[in-house]
Amino acid sequence: MIRGVWKTVLPALALALAAATQAQAQSSSMLGDPRQRGPLKLSDVSFTYIAPEPPKKLKLHDLVTVMVDETAQVISEGEMDRRKKAEGKFALDKWIVFDGWAVRPDPQSSGPPKIDGKMENKYRAEGELQTRESMRFRIACEIVDVRPNGTLVLEGRRFIQANKEQWEMSLTGIVRAEDILPNNTVLSEDVASLRIYKREAGHVRDGYRRGWFLQILDRYQPF
Numbered sequence: 151m152i153r154g155v156w157k158t159v160l161p162a163l164a165l166a167l168a169a170a171t172q173a174q175a176q177s178s179s180m181l182g183d184p185r186q187r188g189p190l191k192l193s194d195v196s197f198t199y200i201a202p203e204p205p206k207k208l209k210l211h212d213l214v215t216v217m218v219d220e221t222a223q224v225i226s227e228g229e230m231d232r233r234k235k236a237e238g239k240f241a242l243d244k245w246i247v248f249d250g251w252a253v254r255p256d257p258q259s260s261g262p263p264k265i266d267g268k269m270e271n272k273y274r275a276e277g278e279l280q281t282r283e284s285m286r287f288r289i290a291c292e293i294v295d296v297r298p299n300g301t302l303v304l305e306g307r308r309f310i311q312a313n314k315e316q317w318e319m320s321l322t323g324i325v326r327a328e329d330i331l332p333n334n335t336v337l338s339e340d341v342a343s344l345r346i347y348k349r350e351a352g353h354v355r356d357g358y359r360r361g362w363f364l365q366i367l368d369r370y371q372p373f
Contacts, residue, residue, distance in 0.1 A: 315352035
């Protein structure tokens with residue numbers, strides 16, 4: 151009878167032990183068991199999610215707007231103080247005189263000639279320079295070349311004339327495709343080998359430009 155009881159109890163104990171070894175704690179995630187669901191995506195859990203626009207594939211001769219915003223500031227100060235002083239005394243005690251082919255001493259009846267000199271030079275200079283330059287405009291550029299590594303070569307020109315006033319601007323540089331924003335614009339600080347040319351002509355420019363003589367004076371500084 152006991153042997154029959156063990157035959158009934160032992161299988162039940164084996165099943166209980168097997169179930170105990172396989173039991174695991176429940177997941178507290180509201181999204182379900184991580185082993186039974188896929189990777190989480192923002193588009194699956196957010197009601198305000200807006201999918202970003204796919205990057206635009208740029209090709210040769212496409213147009214890109216460069217937003218130029220360049221600012222430079224330089225502060226320089228200098229001071230120099232130079233002094234130079236010299237004194238000299240010279241006297242010739244003995245002289246000679248030529249008498250035919252002969253040379254004989256020539257006594258100086260009025261005393262030997264003497265030279266006494268004194269020189270003093272002082273120079274003091276102070277200089278201060280402070281400049282601030284800013285350039286801000288937008289210019290549409292054309293992709294003139296696509297490099298093997300994917301970088302784009304930009305080139306753009308703009309010419310504006312209003313009566314006698316003229317403005318001419320040009321820009322060249324190299325930019326990475328990933329730096330171009332979805333609205334097809336790029337910042338000038340992201341443009342490599344950037345070269346900007348800006349020229350003005352007209353009455354406004356003539357009012358503050360330097361003449362050729364002042365340019366020579368400023369270049370060589372004769373005074």
